[in-house]
Amino acid sequence: xxxxxxxxxxxxxxxxxxxxxxxxxxxxxxxxxxxxxxxxxxxxxxxxxxxxxxxxxxxxxxxxxxxxxxxxxxxxxxxxxxxxxxxxxxxxxxxxxxxxxxxxxxxxxxxxxxxxxxxxxxxxxxxxxxxxxxxxxxxxxxxxxxxxxxxxxxxxxxxxxxxxxxxxxxxxxxxxxxxxxxxxxxxxxxxxxxxxxxxxxxxxxxxxxxxxxxxxxxxxxxxxxxxxxxxxxxxxxxxxxxxxxxxxxxxxxxxxxxxxxxxxxx
DNA sequence: CGACAAGCCTGGTAGC
DNA sequence: TGCTACCAGGCTTGTC
Numbered sequence: 001x002x003x004x005x006x007x008x009x010x011x012x013x014x015x016x017x018x019x020x021x022x023x024x025x026x027x028x029x030x031x032x033x034x035x036x037x038x039x040x041x042x043x044x045x046x047x048x049x050x051x052x053x054x055x056x057x058x059x060x061x062x063x064x065x066x067x068x069x070x071x072x073x074x075x076x077x078x079x080x081x082x083x084x085x086x087x088x089x090x091x092x093x094x095x096x097x098x099x100x101x102x103x104x105x106x107x108x109x110x111x112x113x114x115x116x117x118x119x120x121x122x123x124x125x126x127x128x129x130x131x132x133x134x135x136x137x138x139x140x141x142x143x144x145x146x147x148x149x150x151x152x153x154x155x156x157x158x159x160x161x162x163x164x165x166x167x168x169x170x171x172x173x174x175x176x177x178x179x180x181x182x183x184x185x186x187x188x189x190x191x192x193x194x195x196x197x198x199x200x201x202x203x204x205x206x207x208x209x210x211x212x213x214x215x216x217x218x219x220x221x222x223x224x225x226x227x228x229x230x231x232x233x234x235x236x237x238x239x240x241x242x243x244x245x246x247x248x249x250x251x252x253x254x255x256x257x258x259x260x261x262x263x264x265x266x
Numbered sequence: 267c268g269a270c271a272a273g274c275c276t277g278g279t280a281g282c
Numbered sequence: 283t284g285c286t287a288c289c290a291g292g293c294t295t296g297t298c
Binding site for chain 1 (some may be wrong): 270271272273274
């Protein structure tokens with residue numbers, strides 16, 4: 001799941017439930033997800049500290065350690081998840097990192113596949129720059145003109161460009177489908193040739209979709225009825241016209257869209 | 267059994 | 283020539 005809205009839900013979960021609790025023990029079963037740090041070094045860097053604040057940029061989550069010890073970095077790949085557990089809650093399968101707090105609560109990061117990342121960084125801004133992440137549509141105040149500028153010269157599909165993390169950080173396959181559905185724009189429309197008004201509509205839709213998704217806890221079942229998301233999948237029908245959705249490969253991923261309501265080419 | 271799935275990264279090529 | 287843009291393929295592992 002983890003695109004911007006999902007990661008924001010994770011961030012809020014940590015901000016609400018895990019701050020100012022001291023880490024007594026760190027459990028990392030292996031170092032398969034660890035970025036430039038060994039399991040034992042990770043334990044040394046986290047142990048004894050509190051979690052002080054949270055930050056998010058696109059799909060990347062950062063949790064500040066007390067005593068200026070840096071930031072814990074979490075990325076969720078395709079199947080990552082984070083939970084705050086009570087003493088008697090069951091541990092998730094595919095556990096990759098567990099922080100045990102002094103008060104016996106725990107933070108558990110799990111990942112069914114191995115595409116997520118865990119690390120410690122000293123400078124969040126530097127990390128964002130190194131990974132060539134564009135602005136975050138929620139945190140940074142991206143204006144329509146800036147979006148238009150960022151689409152310029154990109155002759156590939158608008159869908160592929162919106163998924164490009166160096167253009168905007170945070171949108172993935174699911175939410176770009178939703179955004180383009182709401183704009184009524186064909187996902188294969190070239191990004192470069194879009195009319196100014198269309199870019200404005202995309203700009204508005206990004207904000208609206210992301211905000212709505214976060215309010216729904218990033219749960220497709222809880223999205224408004226007019227959203228594409230709950231219908232996105234094999235045999236799904238357009239919530240607007242009832243026709244069957246089409247699936248096409250675009251930018252290396254499966255785009256779902258309604259050929260009737262998303263026929264606009266610019 | 268193969269195809270496919272929300273992620274990112276890399277390497278080769280095409281094109282300006 | 284040198285840069286960017288673009289795409290295919292790989293990584294991973296569970297499900298259909």
